[in-house]
Amino acid sequence: MAQAMRPDPGHSLFATDGKPHPLQDTLLAVTLVLGILSFVTAQFHSLHLLSSWTGLIGILTGAYGQFISVTTRERFFLIVGLGAAAVGFYLGMAHGGLFTGVIN
Numbered sequence: 001m002a003q004a005m006r007p008d009p010g011h012s013l014f015a016t017d018g019k020p021h022p023l024q025d026t027l028l029a030v031t032l033v034l035g036i037l038s039f040v041t042a043q044f045h046s047l048h049l050l051s052s053w054t055g056l057i058g059i060l061t062g063a064y065g066q067f068i069s070v071t072t073r074e075r076f077f078l079i080v081g082l083g084a085a086a087v088g089f090y091l092g093m094a095h096g097g098l099f100t101g102v103i104n
Contacts, residue, residue: 016071024074027065031081034058038088048095049102055089056098058082 038055041047062082069075092098 035084042091052092058085
């Protein structure tokens with residue numbers, strides 16, 4: 001029995017559906033930038049305000065991005081950004097938190 005062969009788009013991690021997703025891509029970029037910024041600044045004790053706030057905002061944007069993501073590529077990079085933002089947030093909280101030094 002003859003069956004129609006369809007080209008397999010692959011199961012690549014970077015596979016896309018061929019449609020533009022501007023909101024999802026924007027959330028992806030914001031989450032990655034905030035996650036990297038939060039992770040890097042968490043390595044410095046005196047930058048706990050920056051790392052905790054950027055981490056918190058990165059977690060929130062990444063969570064919403066996961067909620068509306070369409071492709072595997074978006075989900076993969078959102079998880080990377082979320083992980084970096086979460087580590088930065090938790091280290092920032094351990095070093096002083098969201099308001100230490102602002103409210104005494």
